[in-house]
Amino acid sequence: MSFAPSALDGVLVTDLSRVMAGPFATQMLGDMGAVVLKIEAPGGGDDSRNFAPPWWGGESAYFLSANRNKRSVALDLKSPEGVDIVKRLARKSDVVIENFRPGTAERMGLGYEALSADNPRLVYVTISGFGITGPDSQRPGYDVLAQSMGGIMSLTGVPDGAPAKMGVPQADLITGLYAVIGTLLALVSRERTGKGQHVDTSLLEGQVSLLTFAAMGHFATEKPPRRMGNRHSSIAPYQTYEASDGYFTVAVGNDRMWPKFCEIIERAELEKDPRFATNPDRVDHIDALDEVLRPIFMTRRAEEWVQRFDAGGIPAGPLLTVPQVLEHPQVLARDMVVEMEHPTIGAMKAVGNPIKMSATPARYDAAPPLLGQHTEEVLQVFLDYTPEQVSDLRTRGVIVQWRPQEAAVT
Numbered sequence: 001m002s003f004a005p006s007a008l009d010g011v012l013v014t015d016l017s018r019v020m021a022g023p024f025a026t027q028m029l030g031d032m033g034a035v036v037l038k039i040e041a042p043g044g045g046d047d048s049r050n051f052a053p054p055w056w057g058g059e060s061a062y063f064l065s066a067n068r069n070k071r072s073v074a075l076d077l078k079s080p081e082g083v084d085i086v087k088r089l090a091r092k093s094d095v096v097i098e099n100f101r102p103g104t105a106e107r108m109g110l111g112y113e114a115l116s117a118d119n120p121r122l123v124y125v126t127i128s129g130f131g132i133t134g135p136d137s138q139r140p141g142y143d144v145l146a147q148s149m150g151g152i153m154s155l156t157g158v159p160d161g162a163p164a165k166m167g168v169p170q171a172d173l174i175t176g177l178y179a180v181i182g183t184l185l186a187l188v189s190r191e192r193t194g195k196g197q198h199v200d201t202s203l204l205e206g207q208v209s210l211l212t213f214a215a216m217g218h219f220a221t222e223k224p225p226r227r228m229g230n231r232h233s234s235i236a237p238y239q240t241y242e243a244s245d246g247y248f249t250v251a252v253g254n255d256r257m258w259p260k261f262c263e264i265i266e267r268a269e270l271e272k273d274p275r276f277a278t279n280p281d282r283v284d285h286i287d288a289l290d291e292v293l294r295p296i297f298m299t300r301r302a303e304e305w306v307q308r309f310d311a312g313g314i315p316a317g318p319l320l321t322v323p324q325v326l327e328h329p330q331v332l333a334r335d336m337v338v339e340m341e342h343p344t345i346g347a348m349k350a351v352g353n354p355i356k357m358s359a360t361p362a363r364y365d366a367a368p369p370l371l372g373q374h375t376e377e378v379l380q381v382f383l384d385y386t387p388e389q390v391s392d393l394r395t396r397g398v399i400v401q402w403r404p405q406e407a408a409v410t
Contacts, residue, residue, distance in 0.1 A: 006033020007360040011187070012382075014089045015039060015070065016098035016110070018046040020143065020169050021127050021203065023066040024176035026097055029183065030069030031353045031362040037089060037378055038070040038369065042400040045074065045371040057345030059368070067368035068340065068350060073379075074372030074400035081398045083109055088383050090115040090122060095183055099127040102137045112198040122196040123186040125179050131202040141203045146171035150207020155214055158229040175206040236282035236289060237261070240319060243302035247319040250309055255279055257314055264312045265296050326351075342367035372400040 011034040015026040023038075023046065030036040040046050051062035076082040087110070090096050096115060098105050105111045105126075112124040126132060129141010139145075147153045147165045157164035182199035190196055208215075213234065214225040225233060230249075232238040240249045252261050255278055262271040270276055270292065275285040282289055297305060302318055309316035320328065326337055326349075335352050342348040345367070353362035379385040379399070393399045 004363065005360050006363055007357060008032045008034040009360075011035070011095065012093045013037065013095040013097065014086065014093045016086070016096065016100070016105070017127060018099065019048050019051075020062075020066055020172035021175040021179065022097050022099040023048070024173055025125075025127070025179040025183070026070065027066050027068055028176070028180045028353065028355075029095070031364070032355075032357075033360070033363060034095070036070040037093075037374075037382070038067065038072050039077070039086060040072055040074050040371055042074045042076055042372065042397065045072070049371065056348070057342060059342075059344065059370070064342075064348070064350070064368045068364065069366050070369055071366075071374035071378055072369035072372055072402070073375045074402070075375070076398050077108060077110075079396075079398050081393060081396075085379070085383070085398075086110055087115065087118070089378075091119050092382065093119070093122065094187065095123045095125065097125040097127070097179065097183070101140065102126075102128050102132040116196060116198075120195055121190055123183055123190065123199065124196065125183055125186075125199040126201075127175055127179050128200075128202045130204045132200055136204075143169035143171040143203065146175075146203035146207050150204050151211050151214070152207050155225055155227055157227050159227050161227075163227070171203045171207055174210065175201055175203050178206055178209075231286060232283075234283060235279060236286050237293060241293060241297045241305075243297050243300060243305055246302045248297075248302040248306050249317055249319060250305070251315040252279075253315065258282075260312050261309075261314055264308050264314065265293070267292070267296065338364045340364050340367040343370055343373070370402045372402040375399045375401045 008029060011029070013026055013029055013034050013036045015022065015036050015038045017023055017026065018040075026034075026036045026038070038046075044050065046063060046067070048063045048066070049060050052060040054061045056064060075085055077086065090110075098110070106114070112126070115124060116122050128137070129146065130136040130139050144165055147170070148163075150171065152171070153163045153165055156166065178201045179199070182201055186197050186199050217223075217225055217233065230240040235251075235253060238251045238253065240247050250261075252258055258276075258279075259271045262268050274281070275288055276282045306316045306318055325331055331337065334356070336354065338350055338352040340348050340350060348367055350364075350367075352364070355362060376390050376394075376399075379390050379393075380387070385393075390399070394401060
């Protein structure tokens, strides 16, 4: 366990979120030292505990990816006592994060107005599919819907093929990052004003924010952007090509690189070809440029092309699989693969935190918890419940405490 100082030491987060966007956000906060209390329903817990296969040590790999550095409290929020426990935790918390459908938390008595009345310094973060206002606010939100309705899917895939979602739930992940940004901004504001506030972000808005130059291009031309596969709409050549043994990517990011690129591929005459003289020319004639480049790149292995471009100062790299990425020397050197001890898995590898801080680095103190693993600890340490009170709540099914003998390695 690490005892280095962390940026968010002393920050208490009550986490009412589930699946990916909220848990990814609270994992980031936990990595930076916040104490995160993950509230889960007895029985099944976070929905993502059943997003499988694959399983690892009896746990869903999906769940394991976004829930380290948290304490799990299995608590029945359908009971008045369960809701009261969350209210008591919120009074002591700096942050509450939830991703119920808009209006649900309010009906439970756990909305921003109710909780901030008892704790004016509370930063309350709401994550939803479409936002808490507007005609679609009550629609259920999932990553694939956000990618579809937010425009990103229309831009992803080959030009003559079907639209495609990304291979990871990027709408969830982006929204989780925005939730972290909003949380930190609100905490900074609180230092100046002494008051917390309501932070509201959604999967749809996260996707719209990513449209950037695609949206600006539409505003400029009133034409819809089109799918371009691995090509770039404004830069060329800037894409993935096939070599004799696989794929690699090259990025000629400006006109200064173009002569050197032509030299490396041993086609110096292309530098003066009027179709390719400037970047706008190359974009306008990308089909013709690809017809020239494809047979050239098939004459060597991908590694050879990458080495040649690297030596010439042209950005290039291989197309790596997930296993290759997780074993890459640069990835390992940057501590992007970390190891923790899990109750049923034992030594467990995970993806590290990409934010490197010189004085307050990320910590990996605790593997993702088993359901209810810390219920009694949290009630006794944070809320001063007596053993008798805890036993009564457990007998009546308000709480569930994980027992070591329940763990089974699979």
